[in-house]
Amino acid sequence: MKIIYHEIKKIWNWKILLILVAICVLYYSMFMQFYSYTWTDPWPGTHRNNISMQLKERYGLTLTPEQVEAFIIETEIALTAELEGIIKSMSVFSEAGVYNIEDYAALFTIDEPTDAEWKAMYVFESSEADWVGIAVSTFITFRNAWDLYVSNLLRDTVEMYNWRVDFYHGLLKSNDRVMYIQNIEAELLAEADIFILQTPKITERGIKNYEEFWEYMAKLDPNSFFGRDWSLLFQTLNSPSSGFIDDRIAEIGRSFYMIDRYPEQALNRAVRDYLRDMEGWSTNSFWLSRINEIIDTGEYLNIISEVAQQRTFGYISQIYIMILLAVLALVSPYLATDRMRRVHHLQYVSKMGRKLMYQQLASVLLSSFVLTTIILAVTLALFFNATDVLIWREHGIVSFMGYFTTIIPFTFGGYIILMVSLAYLVSFGVAFLAFIISRFSRYVMTATFKAVPTYIALMFLFGFIFGGGGDSSERLLTFGNVIYRFTGIPGIELILLVFLMLLGLGATLWTTKREQRVDVV
Amino acid sequence: MNIVKHEHKKIITSPSLIGFVITCILLNILLVFSARNSYADYIAEVSYKTGVRMGAEFDRQVENLTPSEYSVWLQMQTEGITDVFDDYNAKLIGEAYVNAFNLYGIIANLMVDKYERLQTVVERNTKTGVGMDLYFAGATYDRHTQLFRVIMTVLLFEGILLISLTMLLSLGHEFNTKTEFTVYATKTGRRVNRAKLISCILTGLLIYIFLSIVTLLFFFLINPLGAIGGSSVSSGFNYVHDLVAGVRPFITWFDLNVIGYVIATVCASAGVILCFGILSYITGLWIRNGYIGFLIIALINFAIFVLPFTILGTTLPTYFLTLSPIWIVLQQGVWFTDGGSNVLLPHFEIVGIIASLVILAPIATLSSSRFKRKNLV
Known part of the structure; x- marks a missing residue:
């Protein structure tokens, strides 16, 4: 020693x-x-941390889907009240003709806002409003993450991969590619229309088919504080129960783009590269069993x-x-x-x-x-x-x-x-x-x-x-x-x-x- | 000169140095292969036919190219393109920096003045039309980054490490082999350090040039240049990106094409390597243990990198320090341009190298004089 x-x-x-x-x-x-040292700064990270802290204090280690929904509704009410309070107290809003939260939401539909309206639109992202806009955008991120988590985990699975492989191989073999794509598109649109008619969550909004679905969605802002329609409806049409019908229809658009963009010689290679990029996750059986475990055991609710x-x-x-x-x-x-x-x-x-x-x-x-x-x-x-x-x-x-x-x-x-x-x-x-x-x-x-x-x-x-x-x-x-x-x-x-x-x-x-x-x- | 020759031989026959150089070459070859881009290769190949200046004639030539995926891409990217320097106002960049960093006084004036001078370069570029040069079209940013921000930076760091380690190894040789009492008691005595300085500087620079030639030859063999060598690096397809001014053109003070920019970068790198060589010489004379000397050099340069903006803030001493060799190295990707928010002077890399040499040379002379009188027992 x-x-x-x-x-x-x-x-x-x-x-x-x-x-x-x-x-x-x-x-x-x-x-x-x-x-x-940035732990207490008013940045998105601080607000994300605050959301997690609130949930921890209330529910401990995990929570249930019902508790998440209740939290989302409660936070929306609280943030709405805070925004209303700021709108009533700051003159920048009254100068833009904004007196409540509905008037504020309407600002974002104006084609050519005036200077006063521009200022009112973004004052929440400033120190004048105590950076409350950051709290709002952080909450929207949390809400979207919740709404889309499960479907995002499941969407690139082996079934979707196999469908794409079959689709593109058929495309490359066919003599009339445009006709081929149009036929597949017609089948998918019919399938989507049937699914929509059988889904009350969609039909209660007066939507009767796929075309009307996206006309409705075009009026919504995925990152808007005002309503969750966009993410909830998107998730419905991109779920296992729908067979990810929206994803498959989106593939039609992608295939039209590819045959437009790539001349004959390049198309085979482009398709091959595209399929290879997707192959990794979609056919990884360990990954597939792990995500099923996360969903089945509720591990994602930590x-x-x-x-x-x-x-x-x-x-x-x-x-x-x-x-x-x-x-x-x-x-x-x-x-x-x-x-x-x-x-x-x-x-x-x-x-x-x-x-x-x-x-x-x-x-x-x-x-x-x-x-x-x-x-x-x-x-x-x-x-x-x-x-x-x-x-x-x-x-x-x-x-x-x-x-x-x-x-x-x-x-x-x-x-x-x-x-x-x-x-x-x-x-x-x-x-x-x-x-x-x-x-x-x-x-x-x-x-x-x-x-x-x-x-x-x-x-x-x-x-x-x-x-x-x-x-x-x-x-x-x-x-x-x-x-x-x-x-x-x-x-x-x-x-x-x-x-x-x-x-x-x-x-x-x-x-x-x-x-x-x-x-x- | 005999002593220089012997010192030189001592260094270049060192197995460690040879091993280090071989490692550098292998690393550089790996980096070259990671730069492969078949679209850029295609552009190099057809550039002989299309030329490198976009416009009506260029569009006509591109239309006549053999149809392929890449010819379609090239056409899409270049048809109807406008000169990025038309109506471009470089002065706005200076104002953005002044506002973002709350600069005032002489610092604000120098920053604004730099971009006013840059505006004259923009006007020159508009007249000469370099903004319409092809470079590598849509593959420009990746190819430029890989060559000038990755490979040239790695070469520069290799050169710096080589010259520093070689200098310290050489200066510490007598200490390591316990022959200092013999050597320094001779007639030539402590003047041998001058021979070491010359041989190490020569060796360091020659090895750097050798590495650069081997690496660049390999690079251009694997990633051909075609006629793009004559294309300006200030092409509209090339850009820099910073958090304050956003995406903006890559504007060099001199009108440099790709080959010219390579040569200029190699020359400036040699200047920076020379600075580090002299710095290592000074350190080696003060600290006989070469290893400790190397750690001290690393510490000093790291401190110069970390301390200015964290402690001194946006003050004049900070901007002096950004002309130091280590800061010049870290800004290698924007050499011969305005340099962004960290520099106040045009041609910062040249000013920095000259200023460093002017400061280091007398310190080296004084250190050498001190060493001649130093008690080694």
């Missing part, structure tokens, strides 16, 4: 540590601090803060970069310094002999463990102190309110623990690499020649494995992860990480074993 202690003292060079601390402080202030997810996981991704730099920078010169000074000659003639290298390896691993712990402790303490993300620790992260879908269910706290644990795996892997670089470098500077490209390569690799900073949807163990999308193998990121670490361990042990017999003079 004494030897390990002294070897650790050699690794922890105070000059290198001081420089690393300075670099880490600068890195934190530039790339990490904003994850926490209450979670999307903002807490983005901030926390983006922040932890940045910590990896810090750990990578710190471990590599601290360990790379270690053995090279001994070799430079020919100290290893003295070491190898001692009683311990060349077995010292095992002690040196242990020192490196211990150092990287301690360094990683310090970095994690300091950075996470700063983050958790400035934010309240830990209140979500027991909440499931897959939700219609969230922003990514994991391949297996996770709680927020569980995912954080996973990412923090993997930081140690990363740290050991980097330590192995740095150990090998250091062993096979004659001077410290030649170790640097090897360490710099290694650092850059590892940054890219870990970027692919863990997803980048910010609101990246390519996170570890999610369907958006780059490596997963490339290979289609669930959990490939973890497998790759463990494999690389074992490879590093194997290479290090081989190096250490080799050291027992090579000629060092």
Whole structure:
């Protein structure tokens, strides 16, 4: 143990540590601090977080569809009252002839608004109205996410993919393509008309067929606060019960566009490229079973803060970069310094002999463990102190309110623990690499020649494995992860990480074993 | 010169350096392959026939091209196109920056003045009609980004790393091999550092030129240029995008075509690499441990990057610092243009390189003098 202690003292060079601390402080202030200090600013993120908080306080971990509907209606009433209050109190509205919420909604139907009307239309998005417009648009996003979540999950399934494949193959084979498309279109329109007539939700609005449906929809604004008709009706016509009839009719329009745009020679390739883009998700049986699980178990009804997810996981991704730099920078010169000074000659003639290298390896691993712990402790303490993300620790992260879908269910706290644990795996892997670089470098500077490209390569690799900073949807163990999308193998990121670490361990042990017999003079 | 030759030989026979250069070449080849764009290749191929200046004659030539998917795209993108510089007011960009960042006093005046001068360039461009140059039509932004913002930037970083590491390796060689007491006791003594400076600068620049030639040759072999080399980079299809001024034309102070812009970028990169070489020389003379020296260089440059706008805000010292070598590197994608909101002066990259050399050269001389008198025991 004494030897390990002294070897650790050699690794922890105070000059290198001081420089690393300075670099880490600068890195934190530039790339990490904003994850926490904008927590209370009046931005959409704050409002999204507020919605999640309200639901959490009221319903706990999950909610039912009825509770979501009740919340939506209640929030619409509250926001309407707030908007009405502002309209009555600010002269900018009366100058534009707006005295209530209906007058305000009517402004957006005017073809050429006057200056006073323009001003009234957008005053809600200003500090004069306390940025209430941001709260409204955030609520609309929440409402649309709820209305469209399930149908968006289900729409590109294998049935739709197979339908498209059959449709386009038929198109390419037919002698009269326009006639072919027109025939299919007529069949689909008839099917849509029948579905509409059998759906009270649509017919109660006086709509009798597909053409009238879209005439009605054209008068609605999908992002308007005033009424949910657009998203509710859209969802109805793009649901499993309708066989995604609207999507299939939209494909007709796309096919007309393709035969217009691409000359004969190019059409085959264009269709092939188009179908290939869709194939990934549609025929991925693991993805299909996972989305069915999410819908059947109601996992999508978890209450979670999307903002807490983005901030926390983006922040932890940045910590990896810090750990990578710190471990590599601290360990790379270690053995090279001994070799430079020919100290290893003295070491190898001692009683311990060349077995010292095992002690040196242990020192490196211990150092990287301690360094990683310090970095994690300091950075996470700063983050958790400035934010309240830990209140979500027991909440499931897959939700219609969230922003990514994991391949297996996770709680927020569980995912954080996973990412923090993997930081140690990363740290050991980097330590192995740095150990090998250091062993096979004659001077410290030649170790640097090897360490710099290694650092850059590892940054890219870990970027692919863990997803980048910010609101990246390519996170570890999610369907958006780059490596997963490339290979289609669930959990490939973890497998790759463990494999690389074992490879590093194997290479290090081989190096250490080799050291027992090579000629060092 | 003998010493320079020997120092040079010591560096270029270093296995680490050779390995580093090979790694750089492999990385660059990977980047070149990721830049493939068959539509851009098609445009390069037909550009000999169509020419690179859009207009009636160009439209006629495009109509006569063999019908294909790409000929249709080219026709759709170029038919009836108008000159982006007609009635374009560059002064509005300056005003937008002044308002967005609450600039005032001399800073606001310099910013406005820069865009007033840019307006004269816009008027020149209108007369010469460079806005009607084809470049790569709809594939311009991707191809320009891949070549000038990715590959040239990567080459620049490789050059900087090479010259810094080489300089520190060379200067620290006697320290590493424990021969400093012998070497510095000789008649040539500490003047050997001058030989190291010359050999490292030469090596760094030569390797950078070598890497650039190999990479660019490979790039243009895989992604042919055709007649597009003569097309202006200020084509209406090329643009920059920033949060304040939005999407706007890519306007170079000099009238540069693609080949000219490549050459100018390589030359300016060599200037920046030279600055970093001298900076590494200064650091190596003060700090004998090359590794610590390298970390110090990284720290200083990182601090210059992070601190100005976060601590100093939009003040004159900040804008001086944006002329530092590291800031010039980070703005490589907009060299020879107005530079956006981070710079106040036209030709910021040239001004920055010259200013850096003017500041670093005397510091290098003083450091060298100090080293000659320094007690090494």
